[in-house]
Amino acid sequence: MPERPEVLLSTAVSLDGYIDDNSPTRLLLSDESDFDRVDDERAGVDAILVGANTVRRDDPRLVVRSTARVRSRVQHGLPPGPRKVTLTGTAELDPEAKFFTVGDAEKLVYVPSALLEVASSRFGSRATVVSCGSDLAAADVLRDLAARGVGRLMVEGGAAVQASLLAAHLVDELHLVYAPFFVGDRGGARLADHVSFTAGHPAMRLAEVRRMGGHVLLRYVLEAPS
Numbered sequence: 499m500p501e502r503p504e505v506l507l508s509t510a511v512s513l514d515g516y517i518d519d520n521s522p523t524r525l526l527l528s529d530e531s532d533f534d535r536v537d538d539e540r541a542g543v544d545a546i547l548v549g550a551n552t553v554r555r556d557d558p559r560l561v562v563r564s565t566a567r568v569r570s571r572v573q574h575g576l577p578p579g580p581r582k583v584t585l586t587g588t589a590e591l592d593p594e595a596k597f598f599t600v601g602d603a604e605k606l607v608y609v610p611s612a613l614l615e616v617a618s619s620r621f622g623s624r625a626t627v628v629s630c631g632s633d634l635a636a637a638d639v640l641r642d643l644a645a646r647g648v649g650r651l652m653v654e655g656g657a658a659v660q661a662s663l664l665a666a667h668l669v670d671e672l673h674l675v676y677a678p679f680f681v682g683d684r685g686g687a688r689l690a691d692h693v694s695f696t697a698g699h700p701a702m703r704l705a706e707v708r709r710m711g712g713h714v715l716l717r718y719v720l721e722a723p724s
Contacts, residue, residue, distance in 0.1 A: 502640035541567035550586035657687035
């Protein structure tokens, strides 16, 4: 059994590097062509991971939208959609959020051990709550996912989760989509905010450049520093 899943990190940024602004609503960076790309990637993974803030702010469904892709998964002996995964240090998530209520895929919520009872009571049968030590270390979450049969994991947000995985050299493939506009001084989070690459930068090999209307996808393959 592998120690962790293969990790694909997929995110869209503005031309000046922001993945969100400081407004109370979500900054929409993708267009329909990118949504379709994301849907295609979702159809090929075992699980999708987002942070708790993404669940609260964006209320994502995290399902495969294309009926043809769903049909293909089922024909290959897979469930219609990937598992949904989030991690929270507070367990303060709405059980009525689409993360929990949309789709039949298993929902996994990772919490610190001290919150296991609280989270289990809050989410009931809507999610499998997993105790993950005291600090929700990304490596521990990935190790548990691998033990549950997750071979390929797609990470779609949020900023803190993505940055921590990059800094810990736990990302194998990075899909970076540039949106054709600037955010400027309304900027909120950038992809690598609040982390340090003290262990060295991962080697990044550019594997693909794809134009999608006004958007551009840069696909990188990452390797841990030697």
